[in-house]
Amino acid sequence: QKEVEQNSGPLSVPEGAIASLNCTYSDRGSQSFFWYRQYSGKSPELIMFIYSNGDKEDGRFTAQLNKASQYVSLLIRDSQPSDSATYLCAVRGNQGGKLIFGQGTELSVKP
């Protein structure tokens, strides 16, 4: 079992819809969770992080964390074509330091 798992996609949604991206992780000791966006040929850029159970909202983005289920998700409301990218879920353990990444989910937002 991979440490961090994501559906590779592609996930296709129409413009204006809600995109839902999911991630599961295997280490119950994981403390913090990050979502990065990566455009083709570019480096990852942070969207948001979450470390407490529940929801965290930032503009059109909402991260959801459920530590009991070892599940973290990212919702993108009012999806735009410019949101088309690969979304990487990353997990950090309780000792800090390195991030463990999933393989990424490719999102395509159709006009």
Add this chain to the structure above:
Amino acid sequence: GAGVSQSPSNKVTEKGKDVELRCDPISGHTALYWYRQRLGQGLEFLIYFQGNSAPDKSGLPSDRFSAERTGESVSTLTIQRTQQEDSAVYLCASSFGSRGTDTQYFGPGTRLTVL
């Protein structure tokens, strides 16, 4: 500097040659990380440095890979006797610290192609 910088941006080498990749972290960032990303894959952790502590080398795939960091500044990742499977984008990141929520900021990467 304004962000993490890496050089070269592209490197083409022949199998068996050694290569050195350079990373300049954001000024003031004590933690520096190296990751590798193969085509269509997620990021694979290689090594990280935190201040003067011993580096975490747990992700280095073989003894052909090594990295150094001078104080809290520049880092160099060296790959000896390169193989075709080393072809990937090598990404460097830095963060203010290495606590749970310290954000890692990535450089533009070095694309390595081994012929």
